[in-house]
Amino acid sequence: MNKSEKFDEELRELARYAKVISHPARLAIIKYLANTRTCISGDISDSLPLGRSTVSQHLKELRDAGLIHGEIDGLKINYCLCSGGIEKFMALFSGFFEPVKTNGFDCEISHP
Amino acid sequence: MNKSEKFDEELRELARYAKVISHPARLAIIKYLANTRTCISGDISDSLPLGRSTVSQHLKELRDAGLIHGEIDGLKINYCLCSGGIEKFMALFSGFFEPVKTNGFDCEISHP
């Protein structure tokens, strides 16, 4: 029932990135890493209202998207943001929306 | 089981916008409207690999997010992009990621 293969790769790629940041927990992780520069996984789940294994899964999604990276340090893992992945995402986002923005209209009210 | 109320409103709002654009069909609709400036719902579903009622639901999500607007014109509905909504989203996005970008590291390879 998944018809998303029918769409352009450009759209699918941007949609994939968007999905990654479409959960507040993953945004919170990104924000946390931006503030602490680098940290371990345990630290992160302590600061979130979620269980450790759940946070671990969110970390995996961020990793798979190339937005973060985990460096093994003994028993712990130091996570950090990947500027490359983030810049790619931002470029993709801007590349799509900058042209779009100029074609909008004024329409605050009314929802048919 | 939904714990997303536990997160900051800033994160939840950005996550909501991200979710709206996290499907290629909705991105395709945005792109289509940006190209044609204004058009009717039928035109849109003709150019997508989805049924009409499905497209109608995607349109509703874009409307609810304030990204598009539909003006009733007799039996048809002219859809257009709302620059306001799009700019708000872009501002939110940049406001979150611009600061984040400067705190990233170089990490292309390796996924623990």
Add this chain to the structure above:
DNA sequence: TTTTAATGTCGCAAAAATACGACATTATTT
């Protein structure tokens, strides 16, 4: 006024995402 046309909405089925406990893995410590 009946018919036709263009959309929206509802209800359901299938799929995907989310959350978490239990277990697996790996590296220190003792």
Add this chain to the structure above:
DNA sequence: AAATAATGTCGTATTTTTGCGACATTAAAA
């Protein structure tokens, strides 16, 4: 070598998303 500690992974229940056909609504046409 055994115990401990930090993390990842699996199984699974719950929720959310997706897609579509059937029906509802509204406006133009005949």
